Amino acid sequence: MKLFDVYPRYDINLVRGEGCWVYDDEGTKYLDLYGGHAVISIGHSHVRYVDRITNQLSALGFYSNSVQMDIQEEYARKLGRSSGYPDYQLFLCNSGAEANENAMKLASFHTGRKKIIVFEGGFHGRTSLAVEATDNPGISAPINETKNIIRLPFNDIETVRSVFSEDVAAVMIEGIQGISGIHIPDDHFLRDLQWLCHERGALLILDEIQSGFGRSGEFFAHQYADVRPDIISMAKGMGNGFPIGGILIAPHIASRPGMLGTTFGGNPLACAAGLAVLEVLESKKLLSNAMESGEHLLKELENIPGIESVRGRGLMIGIDLILDAKEVRKELLFKHKIFTGSATSPNTLRVLPPLKIEKEQLDHFLEALKKVLKDETISIGK
């Protein structure tokens, strides 16, 4: 059987990972500044993570949500404390898109309304309504057209105010736009959205799937703006690679049996992975490391010739180059053995490393980037 050919892939076969490094089948070592698309939060194969999952697997690999599960309760308590939302409720699922589907469905149940306001440049997943909420017509099929999504310009509160009708169930926005190339919503834009949602009886959904779990230097990126969304969607860094997603739900939103559900969501292995992530984020002070390392990187990047602009928070950084980022990423990967991320805009390179990245590793990247940009500029000039 052939694989369904939907992923453009590098011809590299990774077989092992440790911390911020990954290794291919020939033993070549690569620095991972991409984290498998912002997924690796505490580092590859962290010993605490491996132990937690292995022990859970030996005890009980799976049971469904038809029975009590202490490990789910333990995870909810710990996540509440770590995230600053101890009074919120937790619904667990398996991926980012599924988290957003549930967030929008819950907003619709709660308000009895149908429309969701989203923003240009936003990415919210590839399923049903999440893909319609995503600003990329190329990945949306005719069946995904519900006409329930209203897409508006980013950071423009007056337009939101002018189209906010009575059938709006929620406004959904990324804590930091990731795939579009790292665009941060203005703090006052988020605060105004929250105010507008409250005033009009709609909910504010923060998609923290990429920007959450310490990546921005805060637990959630929206915490820089001091807002408290009604629903927060999560995935990626939450499981450090183990498939887990979820939504945090404000106390004023009531549940009823059967309202949301999934077979695999909140399974014991996923909770074990999630607990290990929270424990390591805390014990290794990875949020502070993300903040400090990110500041160092932003400062150094500003002085490199060939870079037009840089932006970001913590370890979620977008670099606009004067050259095509695809070629630069290839050079970084094949010549310097460094993985980096792409973005929708062709000149943007994204840096999304594990949150335990060290200064020396970032300096190694900076040196490599300088060389690549110099060589590429010369070869184009020739």
Ligand SMILES: Cc1ncc(COP(=O)(O)O)c(C=O)c1O
């Ligand atoms: C902000 C954001 N939301 C949602 C998703 C979808 O997550 P998943 O691929 O786990 O479905 C992504 C994935 O890149 C994302 O970056």
